[in-house]
Amino acid sequence: MRLRALLENDSLGLRLLGGEEELDRTVRGVMTTDLRDPSRYLSGGELVLTGLAWRHAPTDSESFVQILATAGVAGLAAGEAELGTVPEDLVQACARHRLPLFSVTESVAFATITEHVVRQVSTERAGDLAAVVDRHRRLMSSGPAGGGPDAVLDLLGSDLDLAAWVLSPTGRQIAGPSEGPVLPHAAAARLAGAHMAAVRTGRRSPHRTVDEGVAYSLFPVSRGTGDARRTVLSDWLLAVAADTGDWPAERLDLLHGVTQLIAVERDRRDAARTVRRRLAQEVLELVQTGAPPSEIAARLRVAAPVLLPGQGAAPAWQVIVARVDWDEPDPARALEGGAIAQSLLEELLVDPRATGPDGSDRIAVAHVDGEAVALVPLTGEAEEGAEHPDGSEDEAEAGRTETGRGAAPDSATASASGADSPPGTGAGSAAEGSQEQGPARLTGVRGSEGLHADTLLAEVSEPLGRALANDGRLTLGVSAAVHSAEGLRGALEEARHARRVAAARPGAVRAAGHEELASHVLLLPFVPDDVRRAFTARLLDPLREYDRKHRAELVPTLEAFLSSDGSWTRCAGRLHLHVNTLRYRVSRIEQLTGRDLSRLEDKLDFFLALRMS
Numbered sequence: 001m002r003l004r005a006l007l008e009n010d011s012l013g014l015r016l017l018g019g020e021e022e023l024d025r026t027v028r029g030v031m032t033t034d035l036r037d038p039s040r041y042l043s044g045g046e047l048v049l050t051g052l053a054w055r056h057a058p059t060d061s062e063s064f065v066q067i068l069a070t071a072g073v074a075g076l077a078a079g080e081a082e083l084g085t086v087p088e089d090l091v092q093a094c095a096r097h098r099l100p101l102f103s104v105t106e107s108v109a110f111a112t113i114t115e116h117v118v119r120q121v122s123t124e125r126a127g128d129l130a131a132v133v134d135r136h137r138r139l140m141s142s143g144p145a146g147g148g149p150d151a152v153l154d155l156l157g158s159d160l161d162l163a164a165w166v167l168s169p170t171g172r173q174i175a176g177p178s179e180g181p182v183l184p185h186a187a188a189a190r191l192a193g194a195h196m197a198a199v200r201t202g203r204r205s206p207h208r209t210v211d212e213g214v215a216y217s218l219f220p221v222s223r224g225t226g227d228a229r230r231t232v233l234s235d236w237l238l239a240v241a242a243d244t245g246d247w248p249a250e251r252l253d254l255l256h257g258v259t260q261l262i263a264v265e266r267d268r269r270d271a272a273r274t275v276r277r278r279l280a281q282e283v284l285e286l287v288q289t290g291a292p293p294s295e296i297a298a299r300l301r302v303a304a305p306v307l308l309p310g311q312g313a314a315p316a317w318q319v320i321v322a323r324v325d326w327d328e329p330d331p332a333r334a335l336e337g338g339a340i341a342q343s344l345l346e347e348l349l350v351d352p353r354a355t356g357p358d359g360s361d362r363i364a365v366a367h368v369d370g371e372a373v374a375l376v377p378l379t380g381e382a383e384e385g386a387e388h389p390d391g392s393e394d395e396a397e398a399g400r401t402e403t404g405r406g407a408a409p410d411s412a413t414a415s416a417s418g419a420d421s422p423p424g425t426g427a428g429s430a431a432e433g434s435q436e437q438g439p440a441r442l443t444g445v446r447g448s449e450g451l452h453a454d455t456l457l458a459e460v461s462e463p464l465g466r467a468l469a470n471d472g473r474l475t476l477g478v479s480a481a482v483h484s485a486e487g488l489r490g491a492l493e494e495a496r497h498a499r500r501v502a503a504a505r506p507g508a509v510r511a512a513g514h515e516e517l518a519s520h521v522l523l524l525p526f527v528p529d530d531v532r533r534a535f536t537a538r539l540l541d542p543l544r545e546y547d548r549k550h551r552a553e554l555v556p557t558l559e560a561f562l563s564s565d566g567s568w569t570r571c572a573g574r575l576h577l578h579v580n581t582l583r584y585r586v587s588r589i590e591q592l593t594g595r596d597l598s599r600l601e602d603k604l605d606f607f608l609a610l611r612m613s
Contacts, residue, residue, distance in 0.1 A: 001027050001120040003047070003075050003100055012116060013108030014077060017091050019100030025074040029253060030117040030260070032110050036060070037067055040202055044072035047117055049110045052082045058089040065093040075100035077113065111264050118257045149175030149262050156240075156258070163241040166221065166262060167192050168347045169233055169467065170460050175262075181241070187211050188239070189463045191218060195237045196467030199228050206244050206255070215243035221259045221266060229326050229335055232467050233474075234343035236266060273346060279303040280364035280375045287488050288368075297485035307364060307377045317488065318450040319479040320349060320374040321495040323503070327471040328569050329579075341372035344474070348460060349374055349451070371499070373492065378450045378481055453478040453498070453513035461509040468508040475503040475565065476511035503565035504603050532612045539609040542592040554592070557585045561597065562607055 004023040006014050016023075028045030031038070034053035042048075048068055055061060068076060076099055078086045086103045094101040104113065149166050156162040157177045166175040171189030190211050195218040198207035206217040221236035238259050244252060283303060286296045300317070322341040345365045365374045456476065464474055477499030479491035494514045502512035543554040557575065561582075564571035572579045586597055595602040 001117070003027060005120070006047070006102070006113075006117075009116065011108075012113050013105035014102045014113075015105070017086060017101045017103055018095050019075070019098065022075075022098060022100045025100065027074045027117060027120075029256060030114050032114065036064065039067050039071050040204055042068070042071035042073060043204075046073045047075050047077060047113075048073050049077050049079070049104070049113060051079045051110075052087075052090075055083075055087065055090070058087065061087065061090040061093040062096075065090070065097050065099055069097040069099050073099070075102065077102040077104050079104045079106070079110065081106040111267060114260055115264060118260050149265055150178060152258060152261065153177045154179070160254075165239050167237050167239055168350070169196060169235065169237075169344070170348060170463055172347070172350060174236055183239070189459075191216055191239050192237065193463035193466035194218065195220070195239075196232050196463065197469065199232050199235075200467060200469050202228070206240075206252070208243055208245060214241060216240065217242055217244040217255075219255055219259045221262050229472065230340060231343070233324065233340060233464060234347050236262070238262065275306060276364040277342075277366060279306060280366035280373065281368075283364075283375055283488070284366045284368060284373055284492075287492055290489070293485040296488060300485060303364060303375070304377060316378040316450070316481040316483050317491070318376045318378055318481050319488070319491040319495040320345065320376060320451065321477040321492075321499045322348075322372045322374070323370060323475050323499060323565075325473045325475075325565065325567050325570065327567075336370065338367035338370045338372050341474070342367040344464075345372050345374045348456075349376060371496070373495070376450065450481045451478055453502075453511040453516075457509065457511040461507075465508040472508065473503075473565075474509045475499050477502060478511065478513040480514040500563075500565070500607070504600050504607075506600075536609045536613045539593055539595070539606060540613055543589060546588070546592055552585065552588070554585060554589050557582070558589055558606060559610055561586060562603060562610070566597070566603070 002023065003025050006012060006027075007016060007023075026045060027047050029043075029047070030049065031041060031046045032049040033041065034051055035041075036054045038048070054064060065076070076094060078090060078101065080086065080103055086101070091101060093099075104110070153164045153166070153175055154177050156164050157180050163177060163181050163183075165173055165177075165183050165188065167188050168174055169192050171185055171187075171192040173183065173185075173188060176183065191209065194209045194211075195207055198205075198209075198218070199220065206219045208215065208217050210216070217240045219238040219240070221238055222231065238255070240255065244255070279299070279302065283296065283299050286299055322345050323338065324335075324340045324344065326335055328335070342365050346363060349363050363374055363376055365372055367373065453476065456478065460474075468474060477495040477497065479495040479498070482488060482491045494517060497517055498512040498514055501516055502510040505512075540555065543558065546552055547554050557571075560574050561571045564574060568579050568582060572582045575582065577585075590596055595605070597603060597606070
């Protein structure tokens with residue numbers, strides 16, 4: 001299609017600001033970005049959509065437009081929502097580089113323009129590609145005719161003989177063909193890990209890999225661009241059982257168009273999370289402020305029908321706390337780990353056997369103080385005589401297992417014969433493939449006991465560890481199940497303490513459960529006073545004496561260092577210190593106490609001493 005055609009459709013909300021003489025340029029695709037330098041994602045001929053979040057000063061426009069012009073993009077469309085109008089410096093920069101510039105009215109979503117361009121570009125291609133993309137558009141549309149991502153993948157199989165799957169970061173199948181080869185969960189997890197590792201290196205998609213002799217090409221289903229660390233742990237991917245290395249540009253464009261259509265479906269699903277996030281935030285605020293249990297129970301009664309439609313109140317709840325930390329030498333560029341962990345938990349806590357884009361509709365996740373907090377309702381067998389969190393008597397039927405998550409322990413680790421065979425070998429049926437999925441993260445045990453930290457860790461450590469590479473960490477804490485509103489505050493504290501225990505261990509992905517707290521946190525109130533005094537004096541008195549003489553603030557530094565999970569960057573930012581100053585203080589703490597704060601045992605001793613003091 002030509003750029004000129006965009007102005008002929010009033011529903012797109014586009015207004016030409018410059019470059020009228022260049023309107024006969026051909027548009028080959030569309031890309032949304034707020035990166036300062038998106039060149040690695042550009043191949044030429046794109047209509048670039050931007051919300052202007054990259055612009056911090058007028059001088060930024062020249063460098064941004066120069067990058068686009070060098071990459072050979074067809075035109076630039078800037079949204080008015082961020083600044084109210086397109087700045088003049090951007091208009092002038094586009095004029096200098098002969099880059100057509102459009103403004104996008106605030107009332108029109110970028111997704112609307114994206115879908116229009118994808119449809120127009122695709123339908124102008126010849127033969128079967130045009131027919132396939134047009135049918136994809138219709139099947140992805142809302143209403144009774146829409147078939148969703150699964151129908152799109154069915155068409156890829158029937159029209160182009162391509163086996164493809166939409167996967168979550170942990171390898172959970174979001175969508176797949178209704179017929180054809182089964183993608184085992186173990187293989188899907190490896191593909192997800194390979195994809196995230198490639199994204200972190202900045203390589204242009206598709207990412208090609210070979211798993212157990214089968215070639216795959218991996219395409220990102222991105223919700224936007226920016227620092228890859230913000231979305232790599234939660235973005236979907238499209239895995240195609242083919243090597244696209246020698247594909248013509250038209251066929252590659254088709255697959256990129258499919259990912260854009262699936263991204264629209266992802267955006268719809270994310271919008272539906274808003275209510276669940278708000279419910280979780282409200283419950284969390286009530287719990288943290290010490291609200292009466294009756295008030296918390298009333299809020300849970302509102303949340304239960306949303307998370308468990310048609311089932312009424314949940315007999316039990318569980319709290320999961322997560323944090324993502326990235327090493328960042330410049331504190332000004334540090335990412336907010338709670339928001340990243342929030343999106344991750346919404347994908348992470350879905351049963352690996354649950355397919356489809358709406359598998360997380362039973363999980364409510366909030367984030368506060370750098371942590372994500374998931375409120376997970378547990379259906380199934382509650383303890384005999386236990387109360388619901390809303391105060392009513394337990395009416396759960398005996399033997400009822402967790403709906404949509406449950407499996408007997410012996411089936412949780414069952415593996416179908418041939419389940420690990422690569423697609424196309426004919427080994428394993430669809431039913432067999434569903435049993436191959438590995439340990440059930442949310443149903444490692446029966447009834448309302450819920451998630452276990454070790455099964456969660458085993459499921460996610462390999463793929464997510466590759467995404468975190470050498471500069472990131474994910475730490476998780478898991479509470480016990482509680483059966484009343486009064487128990488939620490304790491469950492939240494349990495999960496938070498467990499996450500701190502996990503953070504004290506080395507490794508990119510670490511998880512700890514409530515059962516691991518019995519050796520220290522839960523026993524602290526029972527330690528005799530004389531033992532407390534002797535233990536804390538031995539560790540903390542040298543620091544207190546030094547602080548008294550030199551006003552060095554070593555004890556507050558130690559507390560901040562431990563609460564920051566040993567992160568130099570985050571601790572320095574919290575204390576408003578240079579990292580070198582922090583290192584000097586920690587070195588002095590180690591000299592005065594004879595301890596080593598890089599050792600787990602010494603960290604735990606200091607943690608306990610501070611807790612008991």
